[in-house]
Amino acid sequence: MTTEDAAQAAPELRPEVLAYYERGEEDGRLDRGANRLEELRTRDLLLRLLPPAPARVLDVGGGSGRYAGWLAGLGYRVELLDPVPLHVEQARRRPGVTARVGDARALDVPDASVDAVLLLGPLYHLTERPDRVRALAEARRVVRPGGPVVAATINRFAGLHDTLYKENYFDPARRPHVDAVTVDGHLRPSAEQPGFTTAYFHQPGEVPGEFEAAGLAATGQYGVEGAAWLMGGLDAWLADEGRRATVLHAMRLTETDPALLGVSGHLLTAGRRPEPLG
Numbered sequence: 001m002t003t004e005d006a007a008q009a010a011p012e013l014r015p016e017v018l019a020y021y022e023r024g025e026e027d028g029r030l031d032r033g034a035n036r037l038e039e040l041r042t043r044d045l046l047l048r049l050l051p052p053a054p055a056r057v058l059d060v061g062g063g064s065g066r067y068a069g070w071l072a073g074l075g076y077r078v079e080l081l082d083p084v085p086l087h088v089e090q091a092r093r094r095p096g097v098t099a100r101v102g103d104a105r106a107l108d109v110p111d112a113s114v115d116a117v118l119l120l121g122p123l124y125h126l127t128e129r130p131d132r133v134r135a136l137a138e139a140r141r142v143v144r145p146g147g148p149v150v151a152a153t154i155n156r157f158a159g160l161h162d163t164l165y166k167e168n169y170f171d172p173a174r175r176p177h178v179d180a181v182t183v184d185g186h187l188r189p190s191a192e193q194p195g196f197t198t199a200y201f202h203q204p205g206e207v208p209g210e211f212e213a214a215g216l217a218a219t220g221q222y223g224v225e226g227a228a229w230l231m232g233g234l235d236a237w238l239a240d241e242g243r244r245a246t247v248l249h250a251m252r253l254t255e256t257d258p259a260l261l262g263v264s265g266h267l268l269t270a271g272r273r274p275e276p277l278g
């Protein structure tokens with residue numbers, strides 16, 4: 001797809017996904033509990049997966065710009081795209097961040113024009129595989145040859161683990177909804193079920209195939225929160241500087257172990273646009 005085609009064919013965001021994010025809760029999401037660990041660990045991984053500043057980073061589905069703002073502060077040149085106007089407005093307030101409305105499946109960005117692409121959110125709201133492959137193929141098109149694409153997915157059993165940990169799973173009315181996601185990965189919200197919006201929860205082993213189908217060479221997979229997000233002392237550990245560093249050290253030790261990838265709430269998969277042969 002050319003840049004012009006992409007701008008013309010911009011697909012629509014599902015209305016319930018837009019309505020969910022228009023509630024305005026995304027900006028503060030990463031401040032608490034397991035989400036705080038998600039942010040600390042995602043930062044830790046990005047520092048190792050991205051080229052050094054002042055590389056040009058495209059943050060697709062960047063939300064209110066938590067990562068974009070942090071990267072800009074480190075000297076990266078960051079452009080953020082998100083289909084939710086509220087997020088774009090919030091991201092624009094962050095120093096050094098350029099933000100505009102856009103969709104992962106049709107990027108209005110020239111070919112091979114950025115050094116790295118982040119997709120930390122779009123893949124789990126694109127519930128059909130062809131849409132996810134299209135988003136990854138767009139990332140491949142706009143990143144320079146050899147440049148990294150890093151994508152987040154939610155793991156298949158994240159909902160089960162989270163609701164069991166928070167004890168909502170003991171409520172018989174809520175359990176069938178959670179169980180259904182474990183079967184096919186599709187989270188279908190209903191009026192009776194509070195929580196997250198329409199999403200697809202991957203098995204870790206599915207993601208490299210989606211990268212390859214988009215012409216990206218998958219280079220690694222990393223559990224974001226590891227098993228630590230399910231541990232009772234987490235909030236207190238993260239509030240203590242020394243213990244926080246120790247938790248991050250422990251999660252680095254297990255982050256790529258295939259047997260533990262699916263225990264994490266989120267997974268990062270990294271890939272590269274292949275260099276031309278010869």
Ligand SMILES: C[S@@+](CC[C@H](N)C(=O)[O-])C[C@H]1O[C@@H](n2cnc3c(N)ncnc32)[C@H](O)[C@@H]1O
Pocket residue numbers: 013017021026030060061062063064066067081082083084087102103104105119120121122125126
């Ligand atoms: C859970 S938020 C994550 C935001 C941020 N990247 C982070 O990691 O904190 C998911 C984001 O994906 C965005 N999103 C959903 N569908 C998308 C699509 N088709 N293209 C681009 N972004 C999309 C949402 O608007 C939302 O900002």
